Amino acid sequence: MTPDPPPPASGFEALVYTDCRPDQGLQGTAGLQFQARSPGADQQDMALVERNLLYEAPTNWMGERRPADRYPPSLSHVHDGHRYATAAGCYLGREANGNREGNQLTHALLTTDPDAYGPVRPAQLFGASCWTRQPAPTTSCPPPGEDWEPGPLDVARVRDLVRATPGGRDLLADLVTVLSRLDRPDAARVLFVCPDPALVLGWITAATLLLPQRVALTIGFKVFTTRPMHANQPVLAVHPEWETPHPAVDNDQGFVVVDLTRDIRTPVEATPTARRWADLFLTADPYDVVDAVEVAADSGLPSEQAVALAAVAVLGQPPTPQEAEALVRWLRGGPTRQVRDYGGPVLDTLVAEVTRWPAEALALLDEIAHTGNRADPGSPLWAADRVAAVRQALIAAELRRAVDTGQVPSAQLDPLPPQIWTGAHQHTAQRLLTEELGRAEPAAFEALLRAARRCRLAVPLPAVRPAAHAFAVDWAEHPEHGYDPGGWPDGEALVDLRNDVLRERVQRDPDQADAIADAWWQVLEPGLTAIDSRLDEAVVAAAVRHLPVAQRHELVDHFLVGAAQRGRPETVERLARILFRRATADPHELGLLARKAPPGTVLPAEAVAGLRESLLTAHRLPTEDLMLGRRLLRQRLLPPDPELAGLLKADQAVEELAAALTRARGADARLRSRLTALPRAVVRTHDTELLSALLVNRHPAGVLEHLTALPELTAAYAQRLLALVRRPGEPWHVAVAFALAADPGAPPELEADLRRQLAQGVRRWLSRAEERPVAAAEELVTGLRRQRLTAWWQQLVADARKPGLLSRLWHRKG
Incomplete structure (x- = not known):
């Protein structure tokens, strides 16, 4: 068992807060105030302590004048994003300058350097040797030296506390869960109910020991508080005898209540990670578990994988098969220093139980085995027998995975040097493949073919011919499988077996040609030079549907050139029906037909179906499709x-x-x-x-x-007209703008706001224009032969030509 670490070196500032006599404190007056400070403590430090860390005395006890030694000591901690502050407090009784109750002393330590705490969690400072219960002799108090000791809440003691508590493992897992979520929007605060500060701080210590040190330092707590709803810290404690209203277990105030007096608490759904840490803390060396917490935090892995890594690297516990892949990934690319420090134990465990791991983990381990890892590329741990053992286990796992799931990675395994991978190793692997192929069902047979290529194994077809023939028959009957023979060793031999089966099926039933071609066009189309049969037609139609655009255009052009060279319209028309039976001709292909089709050709409807839909359903006609349609119409290629x-x-x-x-x-x-x-x-x-x-x-x-x-253009016309009138525009533009704005029968497409803008534009134009343009505009308005418009115009002119006046009639009608 590793002993508790030494206390941290002092990197703190100090403050003392208490009731002062005149000239005893920093303010120089009597009363509660900061009595002393270290040279580096400033006003911001004082404000932080005063807001969060001062001892809180219960009013009911003070009213009863209970002896000061009956009051429990306090310990509080806070982090404001920049500074860390921990404070111990005690109750002193009567005021320094009178007989009233309420005197207390709070001694606070502050730092901006988290390393000042060393490995100690703030709750472990309860009872530490650095605290004072007396005012400083002067207004200057030094920070603690380097010889101070943390309190009695060491790792072993808090572990024993959890062990001794019925349901302690579950409570610890709950606390770790809640405290690990404090950075989330739905975070809950913790409220302890207990008269014993050591017991509360023991649980806070236990929970924060299972969180990384840097995280633990950010978790504020206050033991005790009389105002839990007003305290800033996420972890609080209240004394059950104080007149402090606190939420019940079923509270709706956002607290997880832990009542240690009555042994009841708010239910929490602990995370798997928290439960595992709690189990490890109670069953393994607790000091090693604390170290493991830091290893997990530094690993960069998700929480559950990080626990698994730390359990192997620090505690020597083997992982489950489901955890192995994450460990291998960490071994290959984890933090360099961490892999160098802990990679050996992890690698030893993985190699010692190599047959337990799934194929995914073994593939990564195999890669590391002969390429090294980033932290230690030339690791001496990789002896030849270890490398070969990993490869043998990987091949067996790949074949097993292929049979069970059909999943096989496409990349081939890198070859191993012959001095590592011997003929005997290869023979053993080949024998295993033959056994698996000989008893495999068709789907598993295909997966084994891919696995054989990945593992660089030959396919012994003569030795497994019955299974191979059954596979070829199944392949021919199920084209939807989409097998790729290029991913098999000796794939051409298996393609020949399948083609033999296909030829037999076509001979028995020619009507199957379409279905066969639809499934196998990628194999049959490259060798097709002429369209002479139903199968050929189906293959070409399938190819046009499935090929990428560029290759499809090459195919269409190839056959269209041959058909056009014959010079007969019916030949091109037949080809167009074949090509575009299952796929609509695109603009490029219709352009080819327009260029190469002989006069008299009338394209089938299926060839122009896409163009027709595009043009007849478009909100605005696509330019390319429109030009193409006009060309086909001009050349009389369109069907009726x-x-x-x-x-x-x-x-x-x-x-x-x-x-x-x-x-x-x-x-x-x-x-x-x-x-x-x-x-x-x-x-x-x-x-x-x-x-x-x-x-x-x-x-x-x-x-x-x-x-x-043209109602759909009315609003756009009015907008452009408005811009012209504002320049100011020509008289005919003004006349139209006036008519659109003033006529009650104006088009409904014109919104009221746009009509008002037109009216304003006309008024501005009239107020600025010369007499001749105004007269021309009036003549155009009169020419509209609308008596009301003419009258409104004349009134508007009269008003607009008088600066500062507006026509009420115009406002009413406009």
Whole structure:
């Protein structure tokens, strides 16, 4: 058993807080205050202590004037993210300057260096030799020297405390669980109920010993407090005889209550990691367990794996098969210094029980065996017999895993030097493979083939021919397996067995050609030079569906060139039906057909199905698809399809309609009808051209008339018009803006806010424009032949030309 570590070297500042006589304390006045401080202690240190660590005396005991020696001592700790502070307190009784109760003394030690605590947890400072119960002789108190000793709560004593407590293991696991979660948003605080501070601090010590030292130092506690709801620390204790309301076990105030007086507590679901640490603490050398906690924390592994590593590395306990892989990964790439210090024991354990580990762990161990690890690449622990033993165990595990799960890594194992992996080793491995193949079901047979390649073993087909034939039959009957013969040793021989079975099936039932080709096109298509049978057609259709885009285009181009060279439309039409029976032709392929198809060719509907769907369902017509469709329409390659043809023709007519819009002076029933009949996707696609045409038009009557045929463009038109009016714009733009803003019958697509902006733009324009543009705009408004608009315009002009006045009529109507 390792003895307790020596106390840490002093790196602390000190403060003493008590009731002072005049000129005794730092303030120079009488009363409770900081009485003394070490040279490095500052105001921030005092504030931290005063907020969190002062002794709290119960008012009911003070009222009863109980003797001071009846009051329990206190110990508190806090970490504010920068400083660590631990304080011991005691009750002194009456005031230094009177007869009232309430005098106490708190002695605090503070540091910014966590190493100042050494390996000691703050709760172990209970009863330490460094504490004082008396005011300092002067206002200066030195920090403790290097010869002070921690209190009696050493590792062995708190272990015995847990052992002696019924249910102690479970309570310890619960406390470790709660304290390990203090950094989480749903963290709970711990509240002890107990009159004995040593007992409470013993449990705090036990729990924090099972947390890394740096974590333990951040966990604040206060033993005791009279105000648990106001204390900042996450771990608190209250005295059951004090008039301190504290939550019951079923509280809703966020506490995990541990009532050591009545032996009841809030239920906690302890984590597996906490339970394992508690078990180890009670069954193994507790000092070694504390060391193991630090090893686990430094490992970089997830918590449960970290415990397993520490149990092996420090405590010598073998891992479970499920834990072995994590240990090997740590051995290969864990922290360099830690692997150097603890890798030997871990490696000894893994090699000694090598047949217990799963294939995944053995594969990593095998890699380390002949390549070394990062911390110690030339480790002398890897003698030849150890390397060969790991490889033999790995091969057996790989074959076993292949049979049981079908899982086999694709990478081959690196060959071992012949002086390590001898002929005898290879023979043993080959014999094991033959035995497994000879009794394997088809699925396991295939997995064993992959495992044989990974393990660099030959497949003895003559020795396992019945099983191999059964595998070939199953393979042919179940194309969905998707086997890759390239991943097997001598895969071509097994492909020949499968093809023999396929040929026999086609001979018996030609209708199976489609299904066979669908499954085996990757094998059959590369050798296909002509489409002469139903099987050939099915293979090509399957290849077009499954090949990557670039290879698919090569395939389509290859067959299309041959068909086009014959110069007969029906040949190209037949090929198009074959190629695109199961996959829609993409724009590139339709472009190939457009370039190479002889005159008179009419593409089948399946060839243009994708283009048709794209154009007829698009919100805005895709440019590439639109140009392709117009080309196919122009070359008369499209099959009969009035809807698609109508869309493409409407698209072609937009340029003519836009030109007409630029000239429209007023109502034009034919133009309006053609605009209304445009497919909405065509309007959205050409919105820029149509808007530009409307904005160029100098005839408000024509613009307003035909804008109603393009309702989806109304808001966009108004926005662009608003920008033009604000420049200020031309009179015809102002007239249209006025009509859109003021007319109660304006298009519903114009929101009220946009109409108000138009109105404001018109008013600003009128207030700044010269007389001639205003007169021109008025003439255009009058030309709309809407009497109300004309009257509102005249009123607006009259108001707008008078700076500072606005028309009430305009506000009401606009």
